[in-house]
Amino acid sequence: MIHVGLSEIKYAEAPEILKSMGLGSCVGVVIYHESMHIAGMAHVMLPDSTLAHAQSFLPGKFADTAVPELVASLTRRGVSLHELKAKMAGGAEMFKSTRVLALDSIGKRNAEAVRSQLSHFHIPVVAEETGKDFGRTIEFLTGTCQLVIRAISQGERVI
Amino acid sequence: MYGPNDFDETRLDLLKEIGNIGAGHAAEALSLLLHKRIDMKIPSVTILPLNELISAENEKQVAASYIGIDGDIKAYFFMIFESQSAKRLIDELVPDGTAFVNELAQSAFCEIANILCGSYLTALSSFLNIQITQTPPVYAADMEGAILGEGLAELSLSNDFVILINAVLSDRASQRQLKGDFYFMPVAESLDAIFRLTEGKSFL
Numbered sequence: 001m002i003h004v005g006l007s008e009i010k011y012a013e014a015p016e017i018l019k020s021m022g023l024g025s026c027v028g029v030v031i032y033h034e035s036m037h038i039a040g041m042a043h044v045m046l047p048d049s050t051l052a053h054a055q056s057f058l059p060g061k062f063a064d065t066a067v068p069e070l071v072a073s074l075t076r077r078g079v080s081l082h083e084l085k086a087k088m089a090g091g092a093e094m095f096k097s098t099r100v101l102a103l104d105s106i107g108k109r110n111a112e113a114v115r116s117q118l119s120h121f122h123i124p125v126v127a128e129e130t131g132k133d134f135g136r137t138i139e140f141l142t143g144t145c146q147l148v149i150r151a152i153s154q155g156e157r158v159i
Numbered sequence: 160m161y162g163p164n165d166f167d168e169t170r171l172d173l174l175k176e177i178g179n180i181g182a183g184h185a186a187e188a189l190s191l192l193l194h195k196r197i198d199m200k201i202p203s204v205t206i207l208p209l210n211e212l213i214s215a216e217n218e219k220q221v222a223a224s225y226i227g228i229d230g231d232i233k234a235y236f237f238m239i240f241e242s243q244s245a246k247r248l249i250d251e252l253v254p255d256g257t258a259f260v261n262e263l264a265q266s267a268f269c270e271i272a273n274i275l276c277g278s279y280l281t282a283l284s285s286f287l288n289i290q291i292t293q294t295p296p297v298y299a300a301d302m303e304g305a306i307l308g309e310g311l312a313e314l315s316l317s318n319d320f321v322i323l324i325n326a327v328l329s330d331r332a333s334q335r336q337l338k339g340d341f342y343f344m345p346v347a348e349s350l351d352a353i354f355r356l357t358e359g360k361s362f363l
Contacts, residue, residue, distance in 0.1 A: 006209070006308065022217035022304020025312060046312055053317040053347070061315070094309045095225055095297045106312045135305025137218055152220060152301060 001139075004028070007061035009042045009069055011077075018140040023090035025107035027063070027130065029114050030087045030140045030147060031070045031123060033079045037142045040074055042066035044090075046106070047113035063113035071121050084123045087147045087159060088114055089138050091130035107131065127159035173357055175204040177286055178324050181279035188274045189328070193251055196331035199275075205323045209315055217304020221245070224272030224296040225310055228280065231289035232349035236279075237310055237342040238272040238296075239303065244337050248328075269296040275326075275341065287356045307342075317347040 004010045004020045012018050014037035020028040023043070032039035042060045049062035059069040075081055091111030111130040118125055129136070129149055139148040149157045178201040186199040222245035228234040240248060248271065249264045273296050284291045299306050314321070324341040345353060 022302040022308065024301070024305030024307075025309035026305075045308065045315060051316055092305065092309075094299045094301060094306050106309060133299075135302035137302070 004041045004043045004060075006043055007045055007058040009040060009058075009060040009066060009073075011038070011040045011073065012140075012142050013038045014142040016142050018142070019138065020090075021137045023136045023138060024092055024094045025090070025110060027088055027090040027107075027110045027114050028136075028138045029066065029070070029118075031067070031074060031084050031118075032086070032140070032142070032145055033074070033083055034085060034145050036079060037145070038074065038077065038079060039140055039142050039145070040070045041140055042070055044110055044114060047109045063110060063117055067114065067117035067121065071123070081121065081123075084121075085126045085145075086118050086123050087126055087140070087145075088128045089130060089136055089147065089149050089159075092132050092134055092136070094133060094135065129157065129159055170354070170357065171204055171206070174322060174324075175201055177282050178204060178279060178326075180286075181275075181282035182326065183278075184281060185275045185278035186328075188278060189271070192270075192274070198329045198331055200327050200329075201324055202327060203325045205325075206320050207323050208320050209311060217302060217307070219303045220301070221303045221306065222268060222298070222300040223303075223306045224269050224298055225306075226272060226276045226296045227294040228276075228291060228345075229294070230291040231284075232291060232345055232352055234343060234345040234349055235310060235314060236272075236276045236293070236344070237307070237340075238275060239306070239340045239342070240337070242300070244339065245300070247335075248337055248339075251330075265298045269298050272296045279324075279341075279343065287353065289356070311344075314344050314346060 001017050001019055002010050002012050018041040020043045027044045030039055030041045044063050044066050045061050047063050049065045059065040091107040093105050093107045134151045137150045147159050182199040182201050186197050189197040220242045221239050223239045226236040228236055249267050280291045321342055321344045326339050326341055328337045
């Protein structure tokens, strides 16, 4: 089991499992090659790196840096770009009743930013479960390319 | 801009002392609300890097209340109790205790957050002689990582660390204790301001 923490990107090959725990507004995005059983997972926290005040940050933190990094790293490992596929989950809105955060519905914007990055590289989103108001833990099984999603009151789903 | 290494012992002691003064006021307000003597202590104040904050325990089920702070400083305030402790805390306030999911229980929890945050801010603003306002609390119960991740998203643009204030509430008669975590997270510019204002100050 390989844990992908906040703002991190990690890679695995079958039979390893990539896992991100407690995704709220964050988005867990997996880019993988179905028959080579190789995958990378990013735990994206924010949509846009131009918002950053700091000069240095982990590429996995922002949607617009995480997806290009995943693509570059996977293609460096000899995977061809047009055979890549993606699955994603997260992007919830945990505090929905009142808007106190300056960034409006950060979860929704994260999911949109990841989708638009993926479409920029022409990577199809095979399955996704995003939005709503609950936290998710995800596991990507590189052997079967299944994404297992768990939430406290929602049980378990496989997409 | 300040970093975690600038929090020397003196500054942490100062933040802890401000916390204890706030805790004293909060305990009084809670005692009035609950009609019994409640004590509150701040055993520790720590500086945590953001990536350590959301680590191994982020699937832990918690109840959280979140308050935005504005005015002369801009910050975020989280009150987090593990589900079991949150239930007990709410049972004290709403003794029919049927559900922790109902709106009454949630607003009771938020009211406690309001009192505790307000007391801390009152202590801070009178010590530093600044004006502070706070938004009404909002509530969420879910995985700790999911809740903190959303709250920290904006803060993480400028900060790499947060101030964690551990607090222990106890019922003086029954000696029962409830432990909660309070996260006081000033944005980078406000942390600079707090440091400037506290420069050379002490309670002695």
